[in-house]
Amino acid sequence: MTEPLLKVRGLKIGAIAYPPGERPVAIKIVHGVDFDLEAGKVLGLIGESGAGKSTIGLSAMAYGRGGVEITGGEVWVNGRDILKENLRSLRRLRGAEVTYVSQSAAASFNPAKKIMDQVTEAAIYQNKFSKSEAEERAVELFRKLGLPDPENIGNRYPHQVSGGQLQRCMTALALCPEPDLVVFDEPTTALDVTTQIDVLAAIKEAIAATGVAALYITHDLAVVAQVSDHIMVLQQGKMVEYGTTDQIINAPQEEYTKALVSVRSIRHEEKTPTDTPVLRVENITARYSGTTFDVLKKINVDIHPGQTLAVVGESGSGKSTLARVITGLLPPSDGQITFDGRQLAPALASRPIDDLREMQMIYQMADTAMNPRQTVGTIIGRPLEFYFGLKGKAKQKRIQELLDEIELGDGFQDRYPAELSGGQKQRVCIARALAAKPKLIICDEVTSALDPLVADGILKLLLNLQKIEDVAYLFITHDLATVKAIADSIAVMYQGEVVRYGSKSQVLSPPFDDYTDLLLSSVPEMKIGWLEETIEHRRMESAGN
Amino acid sequence: MLMHPVLKLIAQRLALGLLLLFAASVLIFAGTSILPGDVAQSILGQSATPEALANMRRELGLNDPALTRYFAWLGGVLQGDLGTALTNGRDIAESLGGRLKNTLFLAFWAAAISVPLAIFLGLLAVRYKDRWPDKLISAVTLTTISIPEFMIGYVLIYWIAIKWRLFPSVAIINDSMSLGEKLNAIAIPVMVLTLVVLAHMMRMTRAAILNVMQSAYIETAELKGLGMLKIIRKHAFPNAIAPIVNVVMLNLAYLVVGVVVVEVVFAYPGMGQYLVDHVSKRDVPVVQASGLIFAAVYIGLNLVADIVSILANPRLRHPK
Numbered sequence: 014m015t016e017p018l019l020k021v022r023g024l025k026i027g028a029i030a031y032p033p034g035e036r037p038v039a040i041k042i043v044h045g046v047d048f049d050l051e052a053g054k055v056l057g058l059i060g061e062s063g064a065g066k067s068t069i070g071l072s073a074m075a076y077g078r079g080g081v082e083i084t085g086g087e088v089w090v091n092g093r094d095i096l097k098e099n100l101r102s103l104r105r106l107r108g109a110e111v112t113y114v115s116q117s118a119a120a121s122f123n124p125a126k127k128i129m130d131q132v133t134e135a136a137i138y139q140n141k142f143s144k145s146e147a148e149e150r151a152v153e154l155f156r157k158l159g160l161p162d163p164e165n166i167g168n169r170y171p172h173q174v175s176g177g178q179l180q181r182c183m184t185a186l187a188l189c190p191e192p193d194l195v196v197f198d199e200p201t202t203a204l205d206v207t208t209q210i211d212v213l214a215a216i217k218e219a220i221a222a223t224g225v226a227a228l229y230i231t232h233d234l235a236v237v238a239q240v241s242d243h244i245m246v247l248q249q250g251k252m253v254e255y256g257t258t259d260q261i262i263n264a265p266q267e268e269y270t271k272a273l274v275s276v277r278s279i280r281h282e283e284k285t286p287t288d289t290p291v292l293r294v295e296n297i298t299a300r301y302s303g304t305t306f307d308v309l310k311k312i313n314v315d316i317h318p319g320q321t322l323a324v325v326g327e328s329g330s331g332k333s334t335l336a337r338v339i340t341g342l343l344p345p346s347d348g349q350i351t352f353d354g355r356q357l358a359p360a361l362a363s364r365p366i367d368d369l370r371e372m373q374m375i376y377q378m379a380d381t382a383m384n385p386r387q388t389v390g391t392i393i394g395r396p397l398e399f400y401f402g403l404k405g406k407a408k409q410k411r412i413q414e415l416l417d418e419i420e421l422g423d424g425f426q427d428r429y430p431a432e433l434s435g436g437q438k439q440r441v442c443i444a445r446a447l448a449a450k451p452k453l454i455i456c457d458e459v460t461s462a463l464d465p466l467v468a469d470g471i472l473k474l475l476l477n478l479q480k481i482e483d484v485a486y487l488f489i490t491h492d493l494a495t496v497k498a499i500a501d502s503i504a505v506m507y508q509g510e511v512v513r514y515g516s517k518s519q520v521l522s523p524p525f526d527d528y529t530d531l532l533l534s535s536v537p538e539m540k541i542g543w544l545e546e547t548i549e550h551r552r553m554e555s556a557g558n
Numbered sequence: 559m560l561m562h563p564v565l566k567l568i569a570q571r572l573a574l575g576l577l578l579l580f581a582a583s584v585l586i587f588a589g590t591s592i593l594p595g596d597v598a599q600s601i602l603g604q605s606a607t608p609e610a611l612a613n614m615r616r617e618l619g620l621n622d623p624a625l626t627r628y629f630a631w632l633g634g635v636l637q638g639d640l641g642t643a644l645t646n647g648r649d650i651a652e653s654l655g656g657r658l659k660n661t662l663f664l665a666f667w668a669a670a671i672s673v674p675l676a677i678f679l680g681l682l683a684v685r686y687k688d689r690w691p692d693k694l695i696s697a698v699t700l701t702t703i704s705i706p707e708f709m710i711g712y713v714l715i716y717w718i719a720i721k722w723r724l725f726p727s728v729a730i731i732n733d734s735m736s737l738g739e740k741l742n743a744i745a746i747p748v749m750v751l752t753l754v755v756l757a758h759m760m761r762m763t764r765a766a767i768l769n770v771m772q773s774a775y776i777e778t779a780e781l782k783g784l785g786m787l788k789i790i791r792k793h794a795f796p797n798a799i800a801p802i803v804n805v806v807m808l809n810l811a812y813l814v815v816g817v818v819v820v821e822v823v824f825a826y827p828g829m830g831q832y833l834v835d836h837v838s839k840r841d842v843p844v845v846q847a848s849g850l851i852f853a854a855v856y857i858g859l860n861l862v863a864d865i866v867s868i869l870a871n872p873r874l875r876h877p878k
């Protein structure tokens with residue numbers, strides 16, 4: 014048997030952490046990982062954040078991001094242990110034998126330079142190709158990756174192309190020097206679902222066409238199932254399970270893998286609408302001051318008491334603007350909002366305090382939504398004082414009740430946000446919203462920044478609280494799986510308009526309008542071959558038209 | 559007609575600059591008008607008769623309303639006539655022109671040395687961040703900016719001019735000197751000014767580039783296998799130009815309008831000394847003219863910094 018392209022043995026990676034107010038401590042990120050990757054194959058690395066996926070991926074280039082340091086083990090690339098090499102020879106490996114595609118192409122391209130110069134830079138600098146050869150090759154790659162106008166797109170600057178296009182340019186950048194191995198680090202995570210499917214197909218075709226090997230890092234098992242030959246499941250820096258894609262998806266052995274495969278198994282029966290909605294949005298049209306473009310165009314939706322309306326759409330579709338209008342942060346230019354039977358003042362400043370209390374918000378970034386210098390008790394206690402004038406023992410009792418409701422036990426009162434995990438922080442934000450005893454909570458992408466299993470826990474909690482408190486949710490998300498899990502009714506938004514609206518079962522059953530069809534069929538399924546089927550299906554449809 | 563957005567932005571800045579200059583002229587005129595003291599009195603002395611004073615005032619136009627005097631002055635300035643000095647009756651534009659030329663000459667050479675040196679030291683400090691070259695550069699430049707400039711001036715005169723006899727201690731130049739002779743004469747003041755402005759520009763360069771070095775695209779460059787100096791030069795510097803140009807222009811402005819102390823120490827015939835002389839003599843037209851020129855230099859250089867910042871932004875230069 015020939016030597017594999019990449020051989021990792023006993024890889025240990027550590028970093029120095031700086032906990033607030035304490036002495037720096039050495040922490041271990043990866044505790045001894047072994048794997049092989051044959052030339053021309055694709056290995057998927059999957060796990061939640063903190064599992065060490067990216068760190069392992071970058072170790073194939075002997076690179077530690079920030080204060081991360083490889084502390085032990087061996088990484089063999091093309092028969093050499095690269096951890097024993099000095100910086101000079103590592104620089105001949107990076108960008109020549111092994112290249113990297115990052116999550117955010119928008120941040121990873123230099124804004125001041127043309128795309129072509131950046132795509133060909135490594136190939137020319139590493140003496141792989143002359144300038145004209147490299148440019149020819151880049152154009153060829155642009156064509157393979159399905160970029161529009163491949164001859165000239167290289168003359169543009171990064172801000173002049175879309176996010177999905179730039180992510181393909183980043184793939185071209187990685188493939189241009191003819192590497193043996195490409196590390197793809199969550200290359201489609203930052204993209205909208207309808208863009209993701211095209212980029213994913215382009216990457217897969219480019220890998221097949223060039224015969225390059227790849228490490229494909231992602232937290233989305235459904236995505237990795239489409240592109241990889243083998244999958245390694247990681248948890249907290251340790252390997253949990255390794256196998257062929259077929260085995261991991263269809264016959265997972267370990268409990269953790271089973272949980273990942275069956276994530277989003279929440280079943281939620283939709284409730285029937287009541288006679289009087291708690292919130293009625295009528296003919297809302299809005300624009301930002303100083304612009305002439307309507308971000309929202311004649312929006313009409315209802316939310317019923319104790320039920321969930323999911324507003325779904327891509328970035329830029331106007332979902333969050335709708336939330337801003339409802340809360341009064343952005344007074345609409347036309348239309349009106351009725352809340353609990355009374356008409357709401359357009360602007361936040363002119364609403365009475367009870368209107369403010371009965372409508373609360375939870376945000377995507379729990380981190381930035383809390384004062385880092387206040388304890389959890391102070392954060393939850395604030396609305397109790399402000400709206401209900403609770404003090405002393407009564408306040409303490411209520412805080413404890415709320416903490417019980419969000420399933421955080423004793424001792425959390427005195428902790429600071431920095432001492433909580435991402436899921437715990439979001440739970441505290443939920444408790445703060447509940448403390449006001451609202452009739453409606455607006456949830457703006459509240460699970461988007463969380464790992465799938467943690468997000469699942471938050472969704473279950475929200476559904477449970479809805480039963481107990483009879484609170485309505487306006488749930489803004491771009492993730493259709495979340496919508497299916499919790500919604501009673503759904504509004505699909507596209508370019509500032511509601512293109513489809515109704516109960517969950519109505520919206521999610523055919524016949525579909527074109528946009529909803531595109532949106533629904535773009536969500537990756539946990540099924541090998543889904544990508545090809547969907548792309549093929551679309552080709553046949555467009556050929557039929 | 560559709561204008562390129564960059565041209566529109568630059569046109570806006572230029573218009574704003576002119577407006578600012580106009581406002582500065584109002585402030586300068588108002589400021590000098592409310593100064594205590596009487597020009598006629600200070601020209602004629604304490605023993606002047608009331609009739610002589612009244613005659614003098616009429617002659618100087620001091621009895622006209624302020625608004626009339628302001629527009630008369632502004633109209634003259636726009637035609638290149640800065641008026642005549644009260645103290646010696648000479649044309650201000652003429653005597654100021656020579657002084658301004660000298661000031662710009664000194665500022666030019668100080669800038670020609672300090673700007674490239676500051677940027678080079680800033681790049682070097684980034685390359686060796688937190689190692690001894692970085693710390694040495696920071697320590698030395700911080701020391702020189704902390705010592706008052708006249709002190710540096712005297713120290714340099716003591717060593718370079720008196721002990722080692724390399725350059726003269728007095729920087730008097732005139733039109734009959736050759737360029738070499740002039741440069742020889744201003745060598746020490748140029749050194750002093752360089753030491754004074756170096757630290758500010760160098761530290762800003764360092765900070766601006768270090769800020770850019772945190773970006774993801776720098777990691778991309780590292781993962782292409784590029785060397786550190788190439789990364790700084792090709793990927794970091796082009797994105798750090800705007801803040802660097804801003805601090806460079808501030809320091810250039812200082813080199814033109816703020817060098818009074820150095821000019822006095824070296825008896826250099828520049829604008830600063832000229833201004834100080836005439837302030838003490840209450841020669842209002844000269845003070846107004848000098849103030850206006852300083853304001854124009856200051857606004858002009860900052861305008862250049864703004865325009866360079868606009869041009870350095872690829873999003874504005876190449877709109878979608």
